[in-house]
Amino acid sequence: MARIPDPTAKIALLRTATDVFAERGLEGAKVEDITRRARQSKGAFYLHFQSKEDAFRQVVEAFLARLADIYKSPKDFETLPASGAEVVRFWLERDEQMLEFLWQNRSVVTMVAGCQGQNAYLLDAFRLEVRRTCRAWVELSQKRGMMDSKLSSELVATLVCGAYDELCRQMIRSPRKPPILDWLRQTLAIFLRGLGTPTLLRALDRAHVLQARVLDAKTTSAKTPVNRSRGVAVSRRSLRPTYE
Amino acid sequence: MARIPDPTAKIALLRTATDVFAERGLEGAKVEDITRRARQSKGAFYLHFQSKEDAFRQVVEAFLARLADIYKSPKDFETLPASGAEVVRFWLERDEQMLEFLWQNRSVVTMVAGCQGQNAYLLDAFRLEVRRTCRAWVELSQKRGMMDSKLSSELVATLVCGAYDELCRQMIRSPRKPPILDWLRQTLAIFLRGLGTPTLLRALDRAHVLQARVLDAKTTSAKTPVNRSRGVAVSRRSLRPTYE
DNA sequence: GGAATTATTGACTGGTGAGTCAGTAACCTT
DNA sequence: AAGGTTACTGACTCACCAGTCAATAATTCC
Numbered sequence A, B: 001m002a003r004i005p006d007p008t009a010k011i012a013l014l015r016t017a018t019d020v021f022a023e024r025g026l027e028g029a030k031v032e033d034i035t036r037r038a039r040q041s042k043g044a045f046y047l048h049f050q051s052k053e054d055a056f057r058q059v060v061e062a063f064l065a066r067l068a069d070i071y072k073s074p075k076d077f078e079t080l081p082a083s084g085a086e087v088v089r090f091w092l093e094r095d096e097q098m099l100e101f102l103w104q105n106r107s108v109v110t111m112v113a114g115c116q117g118q119n120a121y122l123l124d125a126f127r128l129e130v131r132r133t134c135r136a137w138v139e140l141s142q143k144r145g146m147m148d149s150k151l152s153s154e155l156v157a158t159l160v161c162g163a164y165d166e167l168c169r170q171m172i173r174s175p176r177k178p179p180i181l182d183w184l185r186q187t188l189a190i191f192l193r194g195l196g197t198p199t200l201l202r203a204l205d206r207a208h209v210l211q212a213r214v215l216d217a218k219t220t221s222a223k224t225p226v227n228r229s230r231g232v233a234v235s236r237r238s239l240r241p242t243y244e
Numbered sequence C: 001g002g003a004a005t006t007a008t009t010g011a012c013t014g015g016t017g018a019g020t021c022a023g024t025a026a027c028c029t030t
Numbered sequence D: 001a002a003g004g005t006t007a008c009t010g011a012c013t014c015a016c017c018a019g020t021c022a023a024t025a026a027t028t029c030c
Helices: A007-028 A031-037 A042-048 A052-070 A084-104 A106-113 A117-143 A153-173 A180-195 A198-206 B009-028 B031-037 B042-048 B052-070 B084-104 B106-113 B117-143 B153-173 B180-195 B198-206
Strands: none
Touching (some): A007 A031, A007 A052, A007 A106, A007 B009, A052 A117, A106 A117, A106 A153, A117 A153, A153 A180, A153 B153, A153 B180, A180 B153, A180 B180, B009 B031, B009 B042, B031 B042, B052 B106, B052 B117, B084 B106, B084 B153, B106 B153, B153 B180, B180 B198
């Protein structure tokens, strides 16, 4: 009977390809480099992938698919937090989950960030998806009287996405995972103050939320496990497991 | 006697190279494409540049040099605004000047954004320069009691730079120059609210600055010409004039 | 018009690397 | 052990393109 494919071959190629693409970009990466590092042959590479670009696209598309399961739209939630302290806790959890995911996939994030020319659409797809979801949250917050509705939701989404994008960039360039939760607490406080309606701000002050207490690690991440999600099926095209 | 060099040849090559590099990145750009569009020969290209990469670096370094003259550190200013309304006006002018400069040089900005692999240092240099200047302003604002000094200046600089970076990105992807001043007014209001000390916020409220009035175009850009700068020599390596 | 000199040209060279494919290895069945 | 089938190998092909350089053009002076 026939030879059985090596089950780890494609995984090794994808993992190594991710690293080489992250370092050098699609055009700077050599198939020879990928296959040498993965201890496979070029023939094996072309057995699993149509082309170098095909491999690149598979990595990025798998990542984008999993991102959709991490960064969810308001309509994917059955219930939403009502009180001031719950709102803060809710956002810290979501933000930390998102940054944790990006940290675990920082090679792919670097790959996506480097997409240009005829692969620019992949970076565009990533940004558009994140922006759209962020905007949906902004519009809901405005509708619920938590965020200043005179502000352009498009502009607010731009600013918030840009700020978090740069946070992510700073995180990824660190050799070790930095104190993300600390960063997120200050960031959330700034945006709540900058965007929140007087109603929300009063509620947050009453709950002493914008001071150190509720934003403290002990009252946030200790109680609720990070990465808990609900209501949506897990990613179907997760080829590369996240790793540290 | 000898043949006189064509004075416009290098300019044409630089201008066209900028466009091709912006579209396809350094590695995707072909010298043949550049020279054909510029109506020059490859020999002429190599007469003016050591290599394709040399041309790329000349464009980016000239841009970074001019950026230093646009986005100045606090210590480059003789006087700084004191009152609430003056602070707002000051920042709107500076922000508009910066975005105007980036708009005029949007091809180069796209080039820089695409730097990766062994050219990543150019993007790093750009980001570091902007970040460092932003952080200097943040620290001065904190020292002058205008900005919450409990906040990490590094984090604030990260968030502000990230937000404005994304604004810039949105602007650049527009076929026509969008209403930058409108964007900047809302952005500045959000960050002043998010970061300002109670003292500054009271002063701004007293001057009705965070409402539509002082942020109105008629009281800002009409009085003070944009792009006015002082005290620092103009860029020495400005090869490519800015254009629309 | 010819000479001397410098600028410019674009056919050409040589290196690179994506992708191919004939040969070999690994598997199971007979 | 041999046969049939599929996975895998890595030398090889060939297209591509950065960079070169012999030939030509353009200039001024005599």
